[in-house]
Structure formats: C-alpha cells, structure tokens
Amino acid sequence: MAIKRQPTQREIENQAILEAIYQIEKRHQNCAGYKKVTAILNNENGKNQEIPEYTFSFAFRINIKRVRRIMRKHGIKADVRQKKRNRKQEQQQYQEDNLLERKFIQVAPNLIWVSDTTELTYGRNNKVRLHVVLDLYGRYVLSYHISRQLRQQKPQWKSLNALLNRLEPSHQ
Numbered sequence: 001m002a003i004k005r006q007p008t009q010r011e012i013e014n015q016a017i018l019e020a021i022y023q024i025e026k027r028h029q030n031c032a033g034y035k036k037v038t039a040i041l042n043n044e045n046g047k048n049q050e051i052p053e054y055t056f057s058f059a060f061r062i063n064i065k066r067v068r069r070i071m072r073k074h075g076i077k078a079d080v081r082q083k084k085r086n087r088k089q090e091q092q093q094y095q096e097d098n099l100l101e102r103k104f105i106q107v108a109p110n111l112i113w114v115s116d117t118t119e120l121t122y123g124r125n126n127k128v129r130l131h132v133v134l135d136l137y138g139r140y141v142l143s144y145h146i147s148r149q150l151r152q153q154k155p156q157w158k159s160l161n162a163l164l165n166r167l168e169p170s171h172q
Contacts, residue, residue, distance in 0.1 A: 013060075017041065018070055020056035025076060027053045033078040034071055038064045109137040 007015075024037050032040070040048065041062045048054050071077070106112055115133045122128070131145040 014066075014070055016056065016058075017062060017067070018074060020054075020058075021067070021071060021074075021076060023054055023056065027051070030077075030079045034064060034068045037071070038062060038067045041067065104136055106137040109135055112136045113142060 020041055021037055024032055024040050028036070039045070040054075041056070041058065043057075048057070100112065100114075113133055113135055115131065118130045118132075120128050120130055127148075129147045131147065132141055133143045134140065135142050
C-alpha cells in the first residue's frame with residue numbers, strides 16, 4: 001500500500017526545473033552541459049525572452065549543484081566529448097640533421113631558406129595545413145601553400161617552383 005501525500009514545494013520546483021532542462025536540451029541538441037544549463041535557467045545573459053522554445057521563468061536562482069543532481073538523476077548528459085589524444089604518437093616527429101647549427105643571421109639573400117608546416121584548426125573540426133618557405137636573410141616569406149588534405153606529404157608549391165626558376169643560376 002503506497003502512501004498518498006501531496007508533493008512538497010521542492011519536488012514541484014525540481015519537476016519544473018527538469019521540464020526546463022528538457023527544453024534547453026532539445027534546443028541545444030543534447031550538447032549543453034550542466035554549467036550552460038544553469039546559466040540559461042538563471043537567464044544570466046538576459047536573452048531567454050527572445051527564444052520562443054523557452055517557456056520557463058523562475059523567480060528564484062537555481063544552484064549549479066541542484067542542476068547537476070537533477071540531470072544526473074534523469075541521465076541527462078552533454079553529448080560532446082573531448083577527443084582523446086595519443087601523446088606518444090604526437091611525440092614521434094621526423095627530424096632532420098641540424099645543418100644551421102643555430103646560425104640564423106645571414107649576410108646575403110637566398111643563401112639559406114627554411115620551411116615550416118603548421119596545422120591550423122578553424123570552426124568545428126575543420127583543419128588546414130600552412131606550408132611556408134622563408135629566406136633567413138630578410139626573414140620574409142618566399143612562398144606559402146595552404147592545403148586541406150591532412151595526409152598530403154609533399155605540397156604542390158607552384159609559386160616556389162616559379163621562384164626557383166626566376167633565380168639566377170649562381171644562387172641555385
């Protein structure tokens with residue numbers, strides 16, 4: 001035999017908070033964690049009235065621990081996770097012999113060129129590689145290439161080849 005009783009004020013508030021959390025999760029496609037949910041529930045940015053999906057408004061502040069407890073109890077989690085990194089694989093890099101021996105100051109142009117490749121991330125999961133060739137004399141860019149293929153070993157540097165063809169034979 002179950003005891004019939006009226007729900008307490010706290011239980012009624014928790015149910016209202018849970019319904020609001022479901023609205024937030026629906027709008028953010030299950031990518032909102034407890035910190036973001038708490039900020040939205042407390043209307044910290046003042047923009048909740050502009051969003052038609054949100055039908056909640058609370059006259060009291062909601063603690064982050066309360067939101068965490070309710071979300072945990074009902075199995076609500078953010079779907080976004082940081083991808084795991086293989087640190088040992090990152091440390092294995094191809095290294096050439098140190099031909100410069102830290103002599104970076106040069107006396108004439110086109111004596112020593114250096115190159116570098118950098119991977120840049122923009123937006124969400126978008127990556128490009130920037131390949132640059134510098135002249136150490138003036139430390140200016142001779143050629144650059146931006147490639148979207150991450151597996152590309154040797155970029156096609158048309159501008160670098162054109163630059164090499166323009167140089168005098170004595171500098172090549």
